[in-house]
Amino acid sequence: MKQESQPLLPATGNAGGGTNRNAEKYQRILDAAVAVFADKGFFNSRISDIADRANVADGTVYLYFKNKEEILMTAINTAFDAFMRHARTEVEKLATPAERLRRLAFLHLDALGSNRNLAVVFQMELRQSTRFLSEFSHHHMVEYLSLVRAAINEGQATGVFRRDLPEKIAANCFFGALDEMVTSWVLSAHEYRLSNVSDSVVDIFLNGMQSGGNQKVAYTGVQ
């Protein structure tokens, strides 16, 4: 019996069903599900796997969730909402676009880097079948990207960022680079702190790889 629980999945209080149930059990099932999904993939996960891992009977799962898909949805939504709330608050505190991007990068990598199971689910399971989940996760995506785009936009407006590149493309590059760091970390056998690579990524994004340019922009080593 391993420790399943980790941050990022705050108990929402009561279950989805209707009646109020045991909040601890609800959370236990959710955590177990994330662990099982991370391990075997959504479609290869059995409700009985989840129930076993949560130490409840199969039927009990249905007292808390409508079905398998709802469990995944709930896990993703809960985690994502918590992240976005946090990210917004943090970003508002900062004055310059560069600082904001730096902070976002750190928060992104730190959030997923602190919960490998959740990271696996986000990196792997979230991007299945074009229709179902992706329509849905696309909303999240857009919401997050708009934070990035806002920062880039502001930087372009004030002239600290180049204006000759489409903000959307730049934002996608930024996100894509971070996302790939997570994937790489998830698939890696090595143990390293994911958030440690955040500065390198931001650095490349802001300054590029080419020598002789405006290397080494001073940055306030946020957290």
Add this chain to the structure above:
Amino acid sequence: MKQESQPLLPATGNAGGGTNRNAEKYQRILDAAVAVFADKGFFNSRISDIADRANVADGTVYLYFKNKEEILMTAINTAFDAFMRHARTEVEKLATPAERLRRLAFLHLDALGSNRNLAVVFQMELRQSTRFLSEFSHHHMVEYLSLVRAAINEGQATGVFRRDLPEKIAANCFFGALDEMVTSWVLSAHEYRLSNVSDSVVDIFLNGMQSGGNQKVAYTGVQ
């Protein structure tokens, strides 16, 4: 009945079974499978969907492929091998690391940009469950990334690229940015030529977003 076939999936000649069969039918099944996988996702695709789309009987599929997973594997392997062969040849022709990266980026986006179904399969289906496919697709990944890393490495060795950033991280950023452009394109409702954004991505990667640096490195507008 839509046009299924596109480039990138050269007929390997004969089927997996053993006896030699109709190569055209083999290809038809493969293309149909990619289309169905792209549409509904691997796990939601039925063999009968594939058979229907290929205009063959369910059983016929098994004359050409061992099972559903083998179809996916074959599609991915075939496409990937063709891409890698092409990419290697092209990259060898070029002298500087920057040119090589630029070319790789173009080829990457062009290959997936010319076959949306295949792109969907690569972006969505390929990254499922940590175990099965990803172990396998990780090999491909590494193979491709090593091309990128070689270019970056050389650039660092000759001093045209910064040496203060880990080559592996830089390569991941490069790949991640491109990868995200594909995902974004796949999910986008708009019709645009994916390979057109290749220059912007490479530009950010080489020169960064920050103003006042070494903007606008001349590049030979390859293809």
Add this chain to the structure above:
DNA sequence: CGCTGCCGAATGAATGTTCATTCAGTTGTA
């Protein structure tokens, strides 16, 4: 306090469905 009866959360065996896969039979060809 001890007993009874009730409540509803929890259980897990039973159900029904959904396919992947097979194979007996058909078609087409040499």
Add this chain to the structure above:
DNA sequence: TACAACTGAATGAACATTCATTCGGCAGCG
């Protein structure tokens, strides 16, 4: 006729979901 390719209905396994039953706890009562 012999053989290969093909067909698609039949098979059976795998699972999601249901629901009749269990059982721990507690309110009410004597």
